[in-house]
Amino acid sequence: MSVVNIAQAVNLALSSAMSADDSVILLGEDIGRAGGVFRVTDGLRDKFGTERVFDTPVAESGIVGAAFGMAIAGLRPIVELQFMGFSYPAYDQIINHVARIRNRSDHRFTAPLVIRIPYGGGIGAAEHHSESLEAIYAHIPGLKVVVPSTPGDAFGLLLAAIEDPDPVVFLEPIRLYRAVKEEVPESPPPTPIGPVRVERAGTDVTLISWGAMIKEARAAADLLGGEGVSVEVLDVRTLSPLDRSGIVSSVVKTGRAVVIHEAPLTGGYGGEISAVIAERALYSLKAPVTRVTGWDTVFPLKRSEAHYLPSVDRIVSAARQTLED
Amino acid sequence: MFNLINADGTVRDRLPVTLEELRQLYADMVEARTYDRKCMAMQRQGRLATYAPFEGQEAAQIGAAGALRDDDWVVGTYRDAALMWASGYGWELLIAGRTGDERGGSPPPGVNVLPPSITVGGHMIHAVGLSWAEMLKGSDRIALTSFGDGATSEGDFHEAMNFAAVFQTPTVFFCQNNHYAISYPVAEQTRSESIAAKAAAYGMPGAQIDGNDVVGVLAAVGEAVEGARAGEGPSLIEAVTYRIGPHTTADDPGRYRDEDEAEEWQGRDPMHRVQRLLEKAGAWSEDWQADLESAASDRIESAVLAAESLPRPTREAMFERMYSGMTDPLVEQSGEPAR
Numbered sequence: 001m002s003v004v005n006i007a008q009a010v011n012l013a014l015s016s017a018m019s020a021d022d023s024v025i026l027l028g029e030d031i032g033r034a035g036g037v038f039r040v041t042d043g044l045r046d047k048f049g050t051e052r053v054f055d056t057p058v059a060e061s062g063i064v065g066a067a068f069g070m071a072i073a074g075l076r077p078i079v080e081l082q083f084m085g086f087s088y089p090a091y092d093q094i095i096n097h098v099a100r101i102r103n104r105s106d107h108r109f110t111a112p113l114v115i116r117i118p119y120g121g122g123i124g125a126a127e128h129h130s131e132s133l134e135a136i137y138a139h140i141p142g143l144k145v146v147v148p149s150t151p152g153d154a155f156g157l158l159l160a161a162i163e164d165p166d167p168v169v170f171l172e173p174i175r176l177y178r179a180v181k182e183e184v185p186e187s188p189p190p191t192p193i194g195p196v197r198v199e200r201a202g203t204d205v206t207l208i209s210w211g212a213m214i215k216e217a218r219a220a221a222d223l224l225g226g227e228g229v230s231v232e233v234l235d236v237r238t239l240s241p242l243d244r245s246g247i248v249s250s251v252v253k254t255g256r257a258v259v260i261h262e263a264p265l266t267g268g269y270g271g272e273i274s275a276v277i278a279e280r281a282l283y284s285l286k287a288p289v290t291r292v293t294g295w296d297t298v299f300p301l302k303r304s305e306a307h308y309l310p311s312v313d314r315i316v317s318a319a320r321q322t323l324e325d
Numbered sequence: 326m327f328n329l330i331n332a333d334g335t336v337r338d339r340l341p342v343t344l345e346e347l348r349q350l351y352a353d354m355v356e357a358r359t360y361d362r363k364c365m366a367m368q369r370q371g372r373l374a375t376y377a378p379f380e381g382q383e384a385a386q387i388g389a390a391g392a393l394r395d396d397d398w399v400v401g402t403y404r405d406a407a408l409m410w411a412s413g414y415g416w417e418l419l420i421a422g423r424t425g426d427e428r429g430g431s432p433p434p435g436v437n438v439l440p441p442s443i444t445v446g447g448h449m450i451h452a453v454g455l456s457w458a459e460m461l462k463g464s465d466r467i468a469l470t471s472f473g474d475g476a477t478s479e480g481d482f483h484e485a486m487n488f489a490a491v492f493q494t495p496t497v498f499f500c501q502n503n504h505y506a507i508s509y510p511v512a513e514q515t516r517s518e519s520i521a522a523k524a525a526a527y528g529m530p531g532a533q534i535d536g537n538d539v540v541g542v543l544a545a546v547g548e549a550v551e552g553a554r555a556g557e558g559p560s561l562i563e564a565v566t567y568r569i570g571p572h573t574t575a576d577d578p579g580r581y582r583d584e585d586e587a588e589e590w591q592g593r594d595p596m597h598r599v600q601r602l603l604e605k606a607g608a609w610s611e612d613w614q615a616d617l618e619s620a621a622s623d624r625i626e627s628a629v630l631a632a633e634s635l636p637r638p639t640r641e642a643m644f645e646r647m648y649s650g651m652t653d654p655l656v657e658q659s660g661e662p663a664r
Contacts, residue, residue: 056488059488065451068454069400069450069458072455072458096449097448106430106431107429125564164649241652243653244654267479
């Protein structure tokens with residue numbers, strides 16, 4: 001049992017999977033000697049050696065493509081791409097090959113690899129370092145897309161992703177890497193990919209989110225709770241495959257839903273979730289579904305970050321709006 | 326340029342194959358050409374989706390396959406049917422793929438040949454990963470990736486070559502320079518002296534060879550394969566050849582190249598030179614040729630029959646192919662009535 005943050009939990013899960021299975025290997029830029037740009041893989045090269053932890057040339061497409069071949073040949077590669085904005089060069093490999101080889105070969109060849117991508121803003125980084133375009137990955141058939149928001153889930157979901165027979169895009173909220181700590185048992189079981197997590201149970205309104213925005217949703221729930229509003233917070237955790245029934249049953253109960261994400265509004269995954277609610281819970285709704293998201297702008301640089309990121313205030317007023325309707 | 330059998334059927338050096346082996350290579354090229362022409366005809370009849378013919382490139386593909394061990398990895402393209410077939414990927418599967426059936430992408434266990442890459446260039450790095458994994462596992466299996474001159478313009482080529490060299494993976498990069506990326510001539514694609522010359526920049530050996538000489542290809546690829554297997558790392562072979570036919574059945578080469586050019590290359594036909602050599606050695610006859618063609622035609626006919634008599638793919642199979650087990654959204658969607 002130890003108290004860890006998300007970065008440490010990911011490190012522990014990697015270490016645990018590598019100890020249990022020799023075929024698990026790591027590839028990425030600066031993940032070995034340097035321990036990764038966020039130090040998530042710190043110490044793993046010393047522990048498991050240079051034959052299992054590979055620093056690679058700066059070539060995201062090459063890293064994913066090589067890992068794809070390794071996975072077909074029976075290894076369990078885990079790739080780190082440094083920032084979501086740097087994952088675009090690897091789209092061709094991820095979308096055209098990783099997500100498709102099972103279908104293309106009618107199950108004969110499979111690519112069980114994990115692509116870890118730190119994502120999201122809030123740390124005042126340079127351009128391209130704050131992207132939150134999870135909807136693009138969730139749109140691709142053949143991938144699973146997972147986003148933990150707690151150390152326990154970071155550990156459990158990563159173990160599940162590594163064991164999964166299909167490729168998993170594992171998004172790690174940069175802003176939460178060291179922001180939340182939690183007790184993680186010595187060797188907890190994997191957390192199933194799929195089901196939503198009820199972060200907090202309530203009866204008046206459901207806040208639906210994932211990743212870094214769970215922290216804002218929690219703070220909003222605290223404030224609203226102080227006003228006597230009973231807020232349910234759902235951590236979606238798995239964007240694909242989406243737990244439709246988990247979302248629907250919460251909204252059927254509360255009759256109100258606010259979907260929160262950091263990504264731009266238009267085409268964001270909140271649209272998919274809103275559609276699911278409209279299709280399956282419309283007659284339970286007491287107010288229109290509301291979205292609190294980033295804007296349809298480029299993610300701004302440091303001095304404008306606060307203009308962009310959904311704030312606790314915006315979430316609270318959106319929730320109040322649903323209660324007034 | 327390295328070669329062993331000249332275009333006129335004379336030999337430049339002692340051949341590293343027996344007469345019987347040479348007859349087999351020739352027989353394989355006859356079968357490959359029979360397949361290729363049959364597919365062109367079937368596409369015209371509307372029985373196949375777009376087809377990319379390899380006529381003129383038989384020696385490159387059959388020679389390269391001959392240098393591989395049965396369990397080596399092969400990662401090729403839509404124009405590599407002969408290479409794939411000679412590596413164990415049955416005609417019926419190749420045809421099934423061209424009829425538009427995903428089951429054509431599934432070679433039998435033990436045949437380590439990936440289904441053909443349709444996008445240009447993204448597959449070369451897969452051979453790097455496959456062979457890298459074999460190296461890490463302590464196996465001596467290697468990987469060969471085949472691609473055209475066009476693919477060497479992709480950034481993927483750079484990443485694959487660089488990764489292979491950096492990590493010294495047992496990978497053979499086999500380029501069939503057939504002179505055209507659809508319509509774009511190789512001379513305009515690069516200012517490098519040759520494609521093989523690019524290897525030097527990555528710190529690996531590169532060789533330009535006559536891709537229409539089946540024994541020369543076999544020898545050169547064989548050397549690269551054995552080097553890779555012995556832990557000497559990757560290499561690049563540029564097999565210079567020519568695509569006699571169109572890029573695909575949807576292409577008209579008359580728009581971008583002279584007929585004279587194709588005719589000139591027909592004079593360097595990869596099969597003709599072996600036929601002359603065998604004939605001089607008393608190991609070729611018209612009867613044998615007729616027998617080869619008719620046996621190949623029979624085998625391909627039955628492969629066509631097998632591919633065409635696969636039961637129509639079910640709607641459910643489309644959903645079942647996506648993941649190891651169907652996800653909940655797919656279960657729901659597969660249960661919805663077809664509209």
